[in-house]
Amino acid sequence: MEVTINLNGTPETHEVEPRLLLVHFIREKAGLRGTHWGCDTSNCGTCVVWLDGKPVKSCTVLAAMADGRSVRTVEGLEQGGQLDPVQEGFMECHGLQCGFCTPGMLMTARALLDDNPDPTETEIREAISGQLCRCTGYENIVRSVRWAAEKEQGGPVTESETPAEVTA
Amino acid sequence: MTTVEERPHTGFGRTLRKEDVRLVRGKGNYVDDVRLPGMLHGALLRSPYAHAKINSIDTSAAEAHPKVLAVITGETLKGLGLAWMPTLSYDVQAVLATDKVRYQGQEVAFVIAEDHYSARDAVELIEVDYEPLPVVADAKKAMDADAPVIRDDKEGQTNNHIFDWESGDQAETDAVFANAEVVVAEDILYPRVHPAPLETCGSVADMDPVTGKLTLYTTSQAPHAHRTVYALVAGLPEHKIRVIAPDIGGGFGNKVGIYPGYVMSIVGSIVTGKPVKWVEDRAEHLMSTAFARDYHMRGEIAATKDGKILGLRVKVLADHGAFNATAQPTKFPAGFFHVFTGSYDLQAAHCTVTGVYTNKAPGGVAYACSFRITEAVYLVERMVDVLAYELKADPAELRMKNLIQPEQFPYTTKTGWEYDSGDYPKALQLAMDMAGYDELRKEQAEKRERGELMGIGVAFFTEAVGAGPRKHMDILGLGMADGAELRIHPTGKAVLRISVKTQGQGHETTFAQIVGNELGLPTADIDVVHGDTDQTPFGLGTYGSRSTPVSGAATALVARKIRDKARIVASAMLEVSPDDLEWEGNRWQVKGDPEQGKTIQEIAMAAHSSLELPEGVEGHLDATTVYNPPNLTYPFGAYICVVDVDKGTGGVKVRRFIAVDDCGVRINPMIVEGQVHGGLADGVGMALMQVIAFDEEGNHLGASFMDYLLPTSLECPSWELGETVTPSPHHPIGAKGVGESATVGSPCAVVNAVLDAIKPYGVRHADMPLTPAAVWGAMNGRPIRTDLAIP
Ligand code: FES
Numbered sequence: 026m027e028v029t030i031n032l033n034g035t036p037e038t039h040e041v042e043p044r045l046l047l048v049h050f051i052r053e054k055a056g057l058r059g060t061h062w063g064c065d066t067s068n069c070g071t072c073v074v075w076l077d078g079k080p081v082k083s084c085t086v087l088a089a090m091a092d093g094r095s096v097r098t099v100e101g102l103e104q105g106g107q108l109d110p111v112q113e114g115f116m117e118c119h120g121l122q123c124g125f126c127t128p129g130m131l132m133t134a135r136a137l138l139d140d141n142p143d144p145t146e147t148e149i150r151e152a153i154s155g156q157l158c159r160c161t162g163y164e165n166i167v168r169s170v171r172w173a174a175e176k177e178q179g180g181p182v183t184e185s186e187t188p189a190e191v192t193a
Numbered sequence: 194m195t196t197v198e199e200r201p202h203t204g205f206g207r208t209l210r211k212e213d214v215r216l217v218r219g220k221g222n223y224v225d226d227v228r229l230p231g232m233l234h235g236a237l238l239r240s241p242y243a244h245a246k247i248n249s250i251d252t253s254a255a256e257a258h259p260k261v262l263a264v265i266t267g268e269t270l271k272g273l274g275l276a277w278m279p280t281l282s283y284d285v286q287a288v289l290a291t292d293k294v295r296y297q298g299q300e301v302a303f304v305i306a307e308d309h310y311s312a313r314d315a316v317e318l319i320e321v322d323y324e325p326l327p328v329v330a331d332a333k334k335a336m337d338a339d340a341p342v343i344r345d346d347k348e349g350q351t352n353n354h355i356f357d358w359e360s361g362d363q364a365e366t367d368a369v370f371a372n373a374e375v376v377v378a379e380d381i382l383y384p385r386v387h388p389a390p391l392e393t394c395g396s397v398a399d400m401d402p403v404t405g406k407l408t409l410y411t412t413s414q415a416p417h418a419h420r421t422v423y424a425l426v427a428g429l430p431e432h433k434i435r436v437i438a439p440d441i442g443g444g445f446g447n448k449v450g451i452y453p454g455y456v457m458s459i460v461g462s463i464v465t466g467k468p469v470k471w472v473e474d475r476a477e478h479l480m481s482t483a484f485a486r487d488y489h490m491r492g493e494i495a496a497t498k499d500g501k502i503l504g505l506r507v508k509v510l511a512d513h514g515a516f517n518a519t520a521q522p523t524k525f526p527a528g529f530f531h532v533f534t535g536s537y538d539l540q541a542a543h544c545t546v547t548g549v550y551t552n553k554a555p556g557g558v559a560y561a562c563s564f565r566i567t568e569a570v571y572l573v574e575r576m577v578d579v580l581a582y583e584l585k586a587d588p589a590e591l592r593m594k595n596l597i598q599p600e601q602f603p604y605t606t607k608t609g610w611e612y613d614s615g616d617y618p619k620a621l622q623l624a625m626d627m628a629g630y631d632e633l634r635k636e637q638a639e640k641r642e643r644g645e646l647m648g649i650g651v652a653f654f655t656e657a658v659g660a661g662p663r664k665h666m667d668i669l670g671l672g673m674a675d676g677a678e679l680r681i682h683p684t685g686k687a688v689l690r691i692s693v694k695t696q697g698q699g700h701e702t703t704f705a706q707i708v709g710n711e712l713g714l715p716t717a718d719i720d721v722v723h724g725d726t727d728q729t730p731f732g733l734g735t736y737g738s739r740s741t742p743v744s745g746a747a748t749a750l751v752a753r754k755i756r757d758k759a760r761i762v763a764s765a766m767l768e769v770s771p772d773d774l775e776w777e778g779n780r781w782q783v784k785g786d787p788e789q790g791k792t793i794q795e796i797a798m799a800a801h802s803s804l805e806l807p808e809g810v811e812g813h814l815d816a817t818t819v820y821n822p823p824n825l826t827y828p829f830g831a832y833i834c835v836v837d838v839d840k841g842t843g844g845v846k847v848r849r850f851i852a853v854d855d856c857g858v859r860i861n862p863m864i865v866e867g868q869v870h871g872g873l874a875d876g877v878g879m880a881l882m883q884v885i886a887f888d889e890e891g892n893h894l895g896a897s898f899m900d901y902l903l904p905t906s907l908e909c910p911s912w913e914l915g916e917t918v919t920p921s922p923h924h925p926i927g928a929k930g931v932g933e934s935a936t937v938g939s940p941c942a943v944v945n946a947v948l949d950a951i952k953p954y955g956v957r958h959a960d961m962p963l964t965p966a967a968v969w970g971a972m973n974g975r976p977i978r979t980d981l982a983i984p
């Protein structure tokens with residue numbers, strides 16, 4: 026069957042098997058490899074993209090179900106050569122290590138901030154709780170999202186400071 | 194656009210990571226992102242049985258699939274001499290099963306098709322006639338007289354025994370125990386867990402039929418070691434093998450070994466003449482790749498009545514699965530478990546470890562364990578709490594009383610380790626101060642009065658990392674020294690080539706900072722090349738927290754070689770003797786006349802110019818080195834965990850976690866902090882949720898993230914970190930390594946906290962993971978065996 030998906034603003038039309046997962050459409054057919062795959066059971070969230078503006082796990086959506094709809098991926102975050110504040114925040118606050126969970130985390134973070142520009146730590150933790158990160162222990166992901174929120178709120182964010190560590 | 198890299202930065206300190214520039218844009222290049230022209234896709238058929246004889250395999254239906262190019266079985270491999278491959282522990286492992294399958298999920302056949310979906314479809318079309326055999330799922334039954342012999346492929350193997358190993362002085366230890374006022378014993382299980390990096394394992398093999406050169410893109414923490422093993426397995430000349438480890442989505446020790454799937458992608462490429470990709474799914478990953486732990490330990494601790502610890506005695510039964518494939522230094526079949534004396538000044542210690550085969554997946558040293566130090570630290574820290582329980586002592590005070598004192602370093606332990614440096618009481622005191630320890634104990638007492646369950650867990654750890662001195666340490670005969678190459682281009686920009694491989698630790702940044710610190714070059718001007726055997730010097734790879742201690746040292750030393758050479762060039766430029774020059778930041782200058790000097794950049798250009806250099810001095814500015822560590826490094830730390838336990842359900846909430854780490858000099862504190870955070874989350878996971886359990890038939894009960902639970906953002910508290918800095922005296926920059934510290938130290942802090950909370954129920958010990966059911970069972974006098982689904 027033929028499927029057309031508006032991917033980061035560009036229509037992508039491909040002949041696909043009806044069973045093709047959206048994550049594979051994005052990676053294999055459209056060739057955008059920023060969106061990852063990490064589990065068989067919709068638990069890890071490394072595949073999170075936006076479908077019509079809402080974050081979804083793209084391993085749990087068929088490409089056919091996204092026909093005629095729009096999808097935004099991590100490659101669609103940077104606009105006009107300018108990183109999205111969540112991308113900057115993850116760099117500033119060491120919100121990533123291996124980077125495998127990062128695209129999914131970024132998409133969820135962007136959606137959260139669009140919805141709730143000034144989230145608390147608990148709200149951030151809840152927003153990303155359907156996704157796994159094996160490297161960061163989540164702490165710096167939370168800080169990264171807060172950094173982005175503050176930047177967007179017009180806070181005086183230039184360079185992040187690691188919260189003071191106690192030294193003996 | 195301002196990115197961090199453009200911010201001026203040189204040397205040590207917090208600076209943003211070079212690798213993030215691509216990773217936050219989704220422009221990483223992981224194995225599954227590799228696309229080659231004409232690439233085919235492979236998929237493995239795996240055994241549904243834990244132990245079964247293979248009577249026959251019918252591949253005809255799979256071969257008839259229109260998109261299938263080849264189906265390979267063990268019989269095909271046998272003809273090529275490739276059915277078995279060496280493991281990193283001098284055992285062999287089946288690439289594809291021939292005679293029988295020995296664990297559930299074992300590789301049986303490999304299908305190569307035009308696309309991934311078709312390869313999977315065709316796997317389903319293969320018919321195997323299995324004859325199920327009795328199963329050994331419980332290590333404790335592996336040595337029973339009637340236990341089936343799993344490794345009947347090995348000549349002379351008549352039971353499931355692999356090795357016996359011991360460390361320490363048994364007679365001395367027995368004497369200390371015989372005379373001790375207090376002796377306490379406990380059976381402690383460190384159940385099987387799996388590192389579960391978010392990226393599963395995979396490879397893309399590309400054998401060029403014309404040149405005979407094999408390029409393998411693969412999820413490898415140790416590309417050079419892998420290349421050598423492939424040369425040995427496949428008989429390919431080593432210079433015709435190029436192993437490329439691109440971006441890796443987490444490793445944690447899981448990607449040290451060589452898996453049948455990697456080998457099959459190579460065989461597939463040879464057979465078809467096309468590149469072949471193989472990427473496993475999550476179930477395959479959790480069922481067949483390297484697990485960790487599975488140590489059944491009996492610990493005994495001897496002490497005086499007032500809490501002076503005298504000795505430790507430990508007996509371990511180690512479950513190594515169906516093939517002994519642990520990745521560790523050859524002389525140490527139990528890894529570095531003999532560091533179990535921990536951070537305490539003891540009179541005697543002895544341990545024995547017996548390794549056995551079971552019908553479970555191979556592996557054993559994986560998951561940020563620093564070669565079984567995780568098990569060792571868990572054992573000793575649990576035993577100290579067991580002793581505190583019996584003596585009714587405060588666990589922090591008891592530790593304080595027994596810690597090795599700063600003036601005792603270098604300290605030689607009863608099992609032969611030479612701890613390089615440390616100030617243990619300072620670290621523990623800092624953790625207690627940060628936690629507000631006395632206040633917490635007061636709060637706990639008040640809560641107990643009200644019948645609420647709150648626990649405070651303390652753990653102290655010492656690690657032995659940076660393997661290692663080549664005269665003691667090798668893997669499969671390969672000594673554990675690391676090379677480094679540094680080249681300064683004419684304009685003063687640098688390329689560093691290292692043998693270790695980041696899986697998220699930020700080597701591209703940290704190692705540039707080491708060079709920057711030595712030469713005064715901006716971090717942005719230094720490129721770090723790694724993960725490609727054709728482009729980097731030999732070395733054993735990244736695991737056991739060895740990158741900074743070994744390759745970090747190599748990097749500092751190769752930069753110092755450059756500095757020495759730069760001195761000679763500068764002396765020619767300035768027409769003075771090299772002895773009249775002194776190094777200042779980023780330049781050689783004339784002593785007493787600092788105006789007269791040349792920066793490293795000016796020197797680099799001159800070194801490539803027509804400037805006449807002294808007799809015997811080659812031009813250009815590059816150097817190579819191989820670093821053979823004189824000793825291991827010994828990072829340490831003090832951890833305190835605070836939990837609340839729900840009386841009704843046994844549910845545990847980690848309220849606070851205080852972690853004081855001393856890893857010597859910190860190159861990039863931001864990265865160090867990140868490493869600790871990740872390890873702490875692992876500790877919470879292992880203590881409370883993670884276990885790879887089996888049923889009696891050897892069925893794997895944790896083959897998905899629905900069943901094998903990993904901590905999310907909600908189970909993790911906001912970590913509270915502290916640091917002390919005790920440099921390593923023998924490391925060129927005083928760094929000790931930190932990658933695994935928190936994974937090693939944190940599980941016991943959490944477990945000690947939970948058991949502290951339920952102490953009013955008379956519980957002295959319960960095994961991980963302390964799920965609500967396990968906690969509730971312990972509170973109600975019904976402890977459960979967490980690694981087996983046997984009622
Ligand atoms: S791939 Fe794991 S949730 Fe989609």
Ligand code: FES
Pocket residue numbers: 120121122123124125126127157158159160161391442443697
């Ligand atoms: S950064 Fe590695 S999984 Fe999140």
